[in-house]
Amino acid sequence: EKITLSVIKADIGGYVGHSSVHPRLLETAERCLAASKLLIDYRVAHVGDDINLIMTHKYGVDCPEIHHLAWNIFLQCTEVARELKLYGAGQDLLSDAFSGNVKGMGPGVAEMEFEERKSEPVIVFAADKTEPGAWNFPLYKMFADPFNTIGLVIDPKMHQGFRFEVYDLIKNERVEFSLPEELYDLLVFIGAPGRYCIKAVYSKTTGEIAAVSSTQRLNLMAGRYVGKDDPVCIVRCQSGLPAVGEALEPFANPHLVAGWMRGSHIGPLMPVGLNQSAPTRFDGPPRVVAMGFQLAQGRLVGPQDLFADVAFDKAREIANEIANYLRSLGPFEPHRLPLEDMEYTTMPEVMAKLKNRFVKVGREAAKERFAAELGAK
Ligand code: 13P
Ligand code: MG
Ligand code: MG
Ligand code: MG
Ligand code: MG
Secondary structure (H helix, E strand, O other), X not given: OEEEEEEEEEOOOEOOOOOOOOHHHHHHHHHHHHHOOOOOEEEEEEEOOEEEEEEEEOOOOOOHHHHHHHHHHHHHHHHHHHHOOOEOOOOOOOOOOOOOOOOOOOOEEEEEEEEOOOOEEEEEEEEEOOOHHHHHHHHHHHHHOOOOOOHHHHOXXXXXXXXXXXXXXXXXXXXXXXXXXXXXXXXXXXXOOOXXXXXXXXXXXXXXXXXXXXXXXXXXXXXXXXXOOOOEEEEEOOOOOOXXXXXXXXXXXXXXXXXXXXXXXXXXXXXXXXXXXXXXXOOEOOEEEEEEEEEEOOEEEEEEEHHHOHHHHHHHHHHHHHHHHHHOOOOOOOOEOOHHHOOOOOXXXXXXXXXXXXXXXXXXXXXXXXXXXXXXX
16 A cells, blocks of 8 residues: 655745744644644654645645645644744745645645555655755765765666656756666756756666655746745665665765855755754855654654764865855855846846946947948038
8 A cells, every 4th residue: 555755845934034933833833734634644844944744644646635734734824924923924825725736836845655665764855045956966966876876886776777857947848867878968957957857766676756856946936036945855765775875975065056045146055953954144054954764654753863963064064164165255156146047136127227328339339330420421
C-alpha cells in the first residue's frame, strides 16, 4: 500500500520583518493539523519566515482535500498574523478562493507517493531567502556527480543513473534527461536556475521517485513583488538512492543562490540547524535546513536536525566569509541581481524622471547631426 508525503509551505507573515515565524502561527497550524482526520502523521516546522506543513496520508499527490486543509490552515494563520500585525500577513496567498489545488496560488508544494521500503529514510530540505532553482546544484551533485556520491560508482542499484525532470518556469514546459548519458545536455539548462528547475529525480534501476522539489515563480504569478519563493525539496535516501550523507554533502560547499535582501541579490546558501534558521544579516544570508525522518507505516519518526552537526560549521564559516565579501560590493552586480532578475526596481520611475536628459551618442547621432547641418545650409 502506497503512502504520500506532502510538504506544503507558505510565508504567512514575518516576525520580525522577514526573519522568522511567530510561535502563535506555528501553534495554530499544529492545532489544525491535529484536528484533521485525513493524516497519518504531521510535523509543523519553519525556516526563516516560511511555515512548512509536513504531512503523511494515503490520498496521493494533488489531493484536493489535503491541499484544502493546507490552504485553510494558512488562512487561519493569516488571521493571527493580522491580529499581531506581522510583516506581510498572508504574503504568499495570492488568491481569495481555493480552487482544488494550492499550485499556482502562492504556497509551495513538494509531494511524492511511494511504497514504503523496509526502511525509509527521507530528508525534507527547506530554504529561506532564495528560489526553487537553488536545489539544482545540490540535486545534480547528489544524483549525478560521482565525486559527491560514491554510490553512483560502487552501488549496483545506482550505477545505471537517474532520470531528471526539469521545468522551464517561463514557458511552463517540462523535459526529461537520462543520466549519465545526457549529463552535458542537462547542464546546459540547470546551470540557469532562475529559469530551469529540477522538479523530480527518478531511479533508472527501480523507476521509483527519489526526489521532488517545489517549483514556482511567485512574482510571475502575482505580477508584483511578493518576496521570494523560498523552496522545499524531499529526498529519499539509502539502498539504491543517495546515502543520507551523500544527500547532505553538496551543502558543505555553500553555492551562490538568488534571493537574500529584497529578493534581489546573490548570496551563499548557508546550511543551518533548526534553531539557527532565522536570517537577519541583510535579511540573510539565504538559509537551508534539513529534517531527517524515518517513515514507519507513514508515521514520521523524527525530525533529526541534520545540519546541526558541527561538521557543517566550516560550511557556515565559508558562507559567512562569502557573505562578507559580497556585501562589500553593495548595489553592484554580481551581488545585486541583473535588472531583469530583481524582484523590484525603481528603474521605470528614475527613467521617466531623467528621460529628457538622455542625449543620443555614437554613429547614428553623428549622422543625424550632419544631416541637420546640411539642411540648415
Ligand atoms: P521572503 O520571501 O522570505 O519574505 O523575503 C522577502 C524579502 O524581501 C527579504 O528581504
Ligand atoms: Mg517574508
Ligand atoms: Mg521567506
Ligand atoms: Mg518568500
Ligand atoms: Mg549503520
